[in-house]
Amino acid sequence: MNAVGRSIWRIGWPVTDKDRAAAMISSIFLHIHPARVSRHVLRPTATLALGLISGILFLVLSVTGLALMLYYVPYPPESYRSMKDLQFVVTFGIVLRNMHRWSGHAMVAVVFLHMCRVFWTGSYKAPREFNWVVGVTLLILTLALSFTGYLLPWDQLAYWAITVGTNIAGYAPLVGDRLKFLMLGGHVIGPMTLLRFYVLHCVMLPLLMLMLISLHVWRVRKDGLSGAEVHALPAPAEEAAGVFPASTKTHGLMALSRRPRSSVEARDPNDEVFAWPHLLFRELLVTLAVVVVLHVVSLVFMAPLEEMADPLRTPNPAKAPWYFLGLQELVHYSALVGGVIVPTLIVAALVSLPYIDRRKTGIGRWFAPERRLANTVFTALVIISIALTIIGTLFRGPNWAWVWPWA
Amino acid sequence: MTEDRIDLLRRRIFGIGCVGIGAATAGFLAATFRFLVPNVLYEPSRRFDIGSPAQFPSGSATFLPDRHLYVFNSADGFFAISSTCTHLGCTVRHTGAGFECPCHGSRFDENGLVVQGPAPQPLAWYAVSLSPRAQLIVDLDQSVGPEFRLRA
Numbered sequence: 001m002n003a004v005g006r007s008i009w010r011i012g013w014p015v016t017d018k019d020r021a022a023a024m025i026s027s028i029f030l031h032i033h034p035a036r037v038s039r040h041v042l043r044p045t046a047t048l049a050l051g052l053i054s055g056i057l058f059l060v061l062s063v064t065g066l067a068l069m070l071y072y073v074p075y076p077p078e079s080y081r082s083m084k085d086l087q088f089v090v091t092f093g094i095v096l097r098n099m100h101r102w103s104g105h106a107m108v109a110v111v112f113l114h115m116c117r118v119f120w121t122g123s124y125k126a127p128r129e130f131n132w133v134v135g136v137t138l139l140i141l142t143l144a145l146s147f148t149g150y151l152l153p154w155d156q157l158a159y160w161a162i163t164v165g166t167n168i169a170g171y172a173p174l175v176g177d178r179l180k181f182l183m184l185g186g187h188v189i190g191p192m193t194l195l196r197f198y199v200l201h202c203v204m205l206p207l208l209m210l211m212l213i214s215l216h217v218w219r220v221r222k223d224g225l226s227g228a229e230v231h232a233l234p235a236p237a238e239e240a241a242g243v244f245p246a247s248t249k250t251h252g253l254m255a256l257s258r259r260p261r262s263s264v265e266a267r268d269p270n271d272e273v274f275a276w277p278h279l280l281f282r283e284l285l286v287t288l289a290v291v292v293v294l295h296v297v298s299l300v301f302m303a304p305l306e307e308m309a310d311p312l313r314t315p316n317p318a319k320a321p322w323y324f325l326g327l328q329e330l331v332h333y334s335a336l337v338g339g340v341i342v343p344t345l346i347v348a349a350l351v352s353l354p355y356i357d358r359r360k361t362g363i364g365r366w367f368a369p370e371r372r373l374a375n376t377v378f379t380a381l382v383i384i385s386i387a388l389t390i391i392g393t394l395f396r397g398p399n400w401a402w403v404w405p406w407a
Numbered sequence: 408m409t410e411d412r413i414d415l416l417r418r419r420i421f422g423i424g425c426v427g428i429g430a431a432t433a434g435f436l437a438a439t440f441r442f443l444v445p446n447v448l449y450e451p452s453r454r455f456d457i458g459s460p461a462q463f464p465s466g467s468a469t470f471l472p473d474r475h476l477y478v479f480n481s482a483d484g485f486f487a488i489s490s491t492c493t494h495l496g497c498t499v500r501h502t503g504a505g506f507e508c509p510c511h512g513s514r515f516d517e518n519g520l521v522v523q524g525p526a527p528q529p530l531a532w533y534a535v536s537l538s539p540r541a542q543l544i545v546d547l548d549q550s551v552g553p554e555f556r557l558r559a
Binding site for chain 2: 163190
């Protein structure tokens with residue numbers, strides 16, 4: 001390798017294990033991986049790669065979103081016309097738009113499944129409690145990003161979904177009306193609302209998300225994946241006695257802190273393989289699969305674009321985006337329960353979960369028998385929310401009356 | 408002054424400085440939050456002219472779609488009821504017996520009171536007045552009760 005190449009990559013194409021380890025830690029992009037990784041967390045069933053897929057989708061959404069911004073005008077009715085242009089005039093515009101839309105929907109689903117995986121493997125327990133809270137915030141941010149993006153096409157679907165959605169927000173006690181006014185930038189959905197949603201969708205929320213993803217991934221890197229510690233060696237005798245030899249201490253940001261259990265000394269070398277190629281090539285494979293699936297879906301299925309938003313004509317039924325249809329189904333029974341009490345309780349329960357369930361058993365295994373109660377309750381809630389979403393999506397027709405989807 | 412007293416003074420000045428920076432930051436954040444609340448709305452006016460009383464025959468119910476409003480001319484006077492469902496903001500339809508929301512099946516009686524469905528509140532009633540030029544004026548910022556009638 002010549003001098004210029006070495007000034008960029010430091011290490012050439014690594015041939016030996018030593019160089020492969022050095023490559024992982026000398027690159028800013030690769031060093032979110034450890035140099036060596038437990039064989040157990042590499043099995044596809046350990047994580048189902050759902051966190052990785054969420055990250056890939058965020059990347060795809062950023063790239064396609066930036067491209068779409070070059071044609072999209074955030075001012076009605078030009079916004080609707082620019083959507084039509086993307087669909088019929090711009091070369092490959094329809095593919096990029098489809099990919100952005102389906103990736104957005106997929107990200108909501110994958111982030112939700114990722115949360116389910118972390119629960120079912122008990123991975124939110126110490127020392128990962130706070131990272132679970134960061135993850136819950138990321139789920140909320142994902143929903144907020146999808147919701148703000150929903151208005152941008154400015155068609156009937158967008159307008160009325162956001163009408164229903166922002167009215168649900170208006171049910172918040174005390175601040176509801178003011179919150180809605182602030183979201184809409186007025187009393188009704190208009191150009192001001194579109195601009196606000198546009199800026200939130202394209203700048204503020206993605207920036208916040210990028211920061212939180214960095215924090216989330218950094219903490220995963222520091223704490224290790226939860227499957228690994230099951231196979232870790234027992235702590236050295238001095239540590240068990242409360243004496244920490246210098247080699248187990250590390251300099252944290254705030255103070256000298258104890259090195260995490262998954263540090264090099266605490267791990268079983270026979271359990272580990274080098275991240276390059278074992279982890280890296282698996283990641284590339286998953287990335288490839290996701291990109292292929294997204295391309296096929298985007299070429300086959302068209303993103304919906306209805307007629308231009310018409311504030312005078314309410315479609316029947318008017319539905320929120322699909323991931324809020326479970327809430328809308330509840331709102332159909334009681335606005336206060338579905339719009340305020342249930343969402344607040346869900347978020348409060350999710351955030352406080354790792355601080356309530358402090359038992360250290362059943363970490364890193366799917367459906368550990370010690371966690372039968374927690375898993376049963378959580379699974380029941382997941383099934384109820386999926387059932388409500390399916391009912392709201394497929395079984396509700398005009399006047400929100402029950403219909404059979406095949407009828 | 409001794410070394411210690413200078414040190415103490417320096418810490419005190421530093422403390423005051425920190426409080427000052429904190430207050431300035433809080434003020435700046437408050438100002439930014441206030442900035443988010445628009446002062447001028449480029450929306451249809453909340454108080455508007457809907458025409459002369461003669462345009463509304465007695466006993467009629469007129470739907471003004473762009474105003475989201477039903478205007479009634481009953482035996483004892485004029486009144487206006489919002490067509491925006493209090494549940495999630497869909498536009499209700501006037502039927503013989505009252506109002507129906509297409510979105511979530513709420514039903515209201517002829518006075519806009521909830522008969523059935525998830526709507527938490529009756530439909531809004533707005534004050535109707537007569538301008539000096541004998542035009543009917545509706546004010547969306549002035550809610551009234553279902554006993555309201557404008558005698559024309």
